[in-house]
Amino acid sequence: xxxxxxxxxxxxxxxxxxxxxxxxxxxxxxxxxxxxxxxxxxxxxxxxxxxxxxxxxxxxxxxxxxxxxxxxxxxxxxxxxxxxxxxxxxxxxxxxxxxxxxxxxxxxxxxxxxxxxxxxxxxxxxxxxxxxxxxxxxxxxxxxxxxxxxxxxxxxxxxxxxxxxxxxxxxxxxxxxxxxxxxxxxxxxxxxxxxxxxxxxxxxxxx
Amino acid sequence: xxxxxxxxxxxxxxxxxxxxxxxxxxxxxxxxxxxxxxxxxxxxxxxxxxxxxxxxxxxxxxxxxxxxxxxxxxxxxxxxxxxxxxxxxxxxxxxxxxxxxxxxxxxxxxxxxxxxxxxxxxxxxxxxxxxxxxxxxxxxxxxxxxxxxxxxxxxxxxxxxxxxxxxxxxxxxxxxxxxxxxxxxxxxxxxxxxxxxxxxxxxxxxx
DNA sequence: TAGATTGTTAATCGATTAACAATC
DNA sequence: TAGATTGTTAATCGATTAACAATC
Numbered sequence: 001x002x003x004x005x006x007x008x009x010x011x012x013x014x015x016x017x018x019x020x021x022x023x024x025x026x027x028x029x030x031x032x033x034x035x036x037x038x039x040x041x042x043x044x045x046x047x048x049x050x051x052x053x054x055x056x057x058x059x060x061x062x063x064x065x066x067x068x069x070x071x072x073x074x075x076x077x078x079x080x081x082x083x084x085x086x087x088x089x090x091x092x093x094x095x096x097x098x099x100x101x102x103x104x105x106x107x108x109x110x111x112x113x114x115x116x117x118x119x120x121x122x123x124x125x126x127x128x129x130x131x132x133x134x135x136x137x138x139x140x141x142x143x144x145x146x147x148x149x150x151x152x153x154x155x156x157x158x159x160x161x162x163x164x165x166x167x168x169x170x171x172x173x174x175x176x177x178x179x180x181x182x183x184x185x186x187x188x189x190x191x192x193x194x195x196x197x198x199x200x201x202x203x204x205x206x207x
Numbered sequence: 208x209x210x211x212x213x214x215x216x217x218x219x220x221x222x223x224x225x226x227x228x229x230x231x232x233x234x235x236x237x238x239x240x241x242x243x244x245x246x247x248x249x250x251x252x253x254x255x256x257x258x259x260x261x262x263x264x265x266x267x268x269x270x271x272x273x274x275x276x277x278x279x280x281x282x283x284x285x286x287x288x289x290x291x292x293x294x295x296x297x298x299x300x301x302x303x304x305x306x307x308x309x310x311x312x313x314x315x316x317x318x319x320x321x322x323x324x325x326x327x328x329x330x331x332x333x334x335x336x337x338x339x340x341x342x343x344x345x346x347x348x349x350x351x352x353x354x355x356x357x358x359x360x361x362x363x364x365x366x367x368x369x370x371x372x373x374x375x376x377x378x379x380x381x382x383x384x385x386x387x388x389x390x391x392x393x394x395x396x397x398x399x400x401x402x403x404x405x406x407x408x409x410x411x412x413x414x
Numbered sequence: 415t416a417g418a419t420t421g422t423t424a425a426t427c428g429a430t431t432a433a434c435a436a437t438c
Numbered sequence: 439t440a441g442a443t444t445g446t447t448a449a450t451c452g453a454t455t456a457a458c459a460a461t462c
Binding site: 004009010012013014016017018038040075076077078082090091092094095096098099101102105107143144167168170174176184186188189190191192193194195196197198199200201202203 | 211216217219220221223224225245247282283284285289297298299301302303305306308309312314350351374375377381383391393395396397398399400401402403404405406407408409410
Binding site for chain 3: 212214215248249250251252255265266267268
């Protein structure tokens with residue numbers, strides 16, 4: 001498949017969200033123009049974006065909402081089941097374990113790991129000591145590892161994740177992670193997001 | 208001040224993070240070349256970015272780390288105190304209330320609000336019924352409101368935040384928020400981040 | 415058929431990169 | 439002084455926007 005730019009990739013989940021909303025409210029078709037309004041981009045951009053994947057519309061008609069939802073689900077890999085383990089059972093780890101939205105799209109949290117096990121389960125997810133991490137991963141199918149530790153532990157945890165063979169890391173620790181080429185990292189850095197807000201508050205940059 | 212592009216703004220917190228790390232480890236000066244390596248960008252870009260704010264370096268020498276940290280702290284608005292209130296005392300709201308990292312940079316969570324008050328405080332932060340929101344905001348200084356509710360409540364909460372006069376919203380609900388020009392919104396959408404990871408896993412796009 | 419709207423090609427815009435004179 | 443490295447100007451690259459033939 002032709003390489004798709006980062007900018008386009010970041011828009012895909014937003015298309016998906018808006019289209020699911022339209023689908024839920026019974027809308028059957030949508031033009032690039034209308035979809036663009038929801039997305040706050042241009043109609044050209046919508047058509048360019050979809051043409052990266054072959055183009056799903058029909059001249060004179062627009063796009064079939066349900067078809068587009070299905071295509072995006074496929075493109076985003078939401079049609080498959082993904083098993084997730086979370087390392088770090090602090091506030092963030094627990095919040096993620098309890099987040100019900102993931103399961104709807106095929107993401108299942110199958111275990112939490114921590115250096116200090118206080119509960120045997122959290123929101124129905126079993127909690128294990130970090131010492132059991134490798135054994136668990138080797139016996140269960142694990143697709144994604146979430147780093148929900150403090151910065152201090154994050155690098156060591158990353159090394160263990162890579163060593164045990166997990167290829168996808170969802171990182172919540174405020175650190176940069178160097179990984180081999182075949183490993184994918186996606187980070188959420190809450191401090192950085194807050195600082196961006198702080199900057200914009202100050203500068204009056206409201207866009 | 209000249210308008211700074213979104214791309215540059217997003218890099219500022221990362222510069223800040225790397226520079227603080229250098230400062231902490233006793234490094235006194237750094238060249239654009241070395242800083243660029245940490246940031247995974249080019250030295251040119253580093254110099255271009257800083258020149259947006261006037262340029263803080265010295266030919267033949269590079270940048271004074273402590274000076275740069277101070278400049279960035281100022282630019283990002285981290286030198287001032289910011290009071291934050293969180294609406295929604297679910298998993299995410301509680302995680303944010305308990306996150307110690309914010310306070311170090313001047314962000315203080317002064318209250319949590321929820322429709323269903325189970326505790327009088329969480330991690331030292333008082334919890335109030337959402338009915339008390341407007342009264343609280345009118346009597347205390349509040350700079351930032353965090354939307355940590357489910358999608359359903361988010362739009363109504365947004366309206367109340369705007370109506371009571373708070374100009375900065377940090378949004379964790381997976382919805383798009385339309386706001387007046389003088390209000391700043393910064394969103395963290397965890398589902399979208401997870402979907403991007405899912406896409407990249409599938410496509411082998413590891414960058 | 416006439417109107418609407420796509421997918422794609424070309425034009426524009428903005429961000430990144432390269433080059434280099436200035437100077438510490 | 440010679441070497442290092444900045445800030446800035448110019449060149450390049452890539453993403454967004456505009457235009458339009460194709461066609462439902």
